Amino acid sequence: MSSSDIAIDSGAHNSHVQHHFVNSEQQFESSKMGMWVFLVTEILFFGGLFLAYIVYRAWNPELYTAASEELNTIWGAVNTLVLIGSSLTVAMAIRSAQMNQQKGIVINLAITIALACVFMVIKYFEYAHKFHLGIFPGEYYTYTGIDHPKANIFFSIYYMMTGLHGIHVLIGIGLMIWLIVKARKGAFSSEYYTPVEITGLYWHLVDVIWIFLFPLLYLID
Amino acid sequence: MSTAPHSSEATHSEHHHHVSSATFIWLIGTALFVLTAITVGVHFIHIPAPWNIIVAIGVAVVKAFLVVAFFMNLYWDSKFNSLLLVMSIVFLVLLFGITLLDTLFRADPIPAF
Incomplete structure (x- = not known):
């Protein structure tokens, strides 16, 4: 065996490095780039709904300003702060992994999950209040409080956008539970924290999408 | 060795x-x-x-x-990842722009929902 074979092999000897990567660093960078490609598809996925919002708003400008009154700006703002707080704690969890602070990873991820649950509980009460009034999507809309023949359009778009976003929050909660289980077994360190990093990227993108949903839906009346 | x-x-x-x-x-x-x-x-x-x-x-x-x-x-990351994000925004603008060229200029603009 020549010395160059040994040299390449030594870089790949960490247990987490899969055989098709040269070393840990290349594996990390590849995973991260793969995640960014996925986030591009997510941006275009949500982009279709943002486009529906724009097209129907251009057709019915007065409807949007009237219907937006039904959304509670304060609860929307609270949920924005909650999600930003959860992005902060995810960033802290990644920092904990980079610093080899095992407890810090678990604590920061646990706070993130708690904040994500607060977000979903607030969303649940917002939805429940609208259902109580008869504000359902599409043809099931029975609310008479908005003087517009097609008031259901705004709420169909509202439910699609916040609903798809909410599903992403739930998936994020699931991913972070998985991360906590792995972290408690000591799976992450400054040498290997790829799952924490790319779940963090996903979570920050969910936050960014809400950063745009909040003004578009809640702040236009 | x-x-x-x-x-x-x-x-x-x-x-x-x-x-x-x-x-x-x-x-x-x-x-x-x-x-x-x-x-x-x-x-x-x-x-x-x-x-x-x-x-x-x-x-x-x-x-x-x-x-x-x-x-x-992204500030400290490989510029390629920034490029991916920028390209997604470029294609988003194309999607919005080309669709609005249709929907904003229809003779009978508003369909039933």
């Missing part, structure tokens, strides 16, 4: 992940909290029609930039 430890050092020197300080993370978080407070405050002042949307979206863009650059670490 003497090259093995040497090469692992070489691998290690490539290992330059950016680590944000806790202070910096809290600084960005605080900026995002303050910008949220500003955009909600502006909402309750009720500034006139086109400007309320421009301010709200403008603040959202600044917030999104802070998250993407400093929480998602």
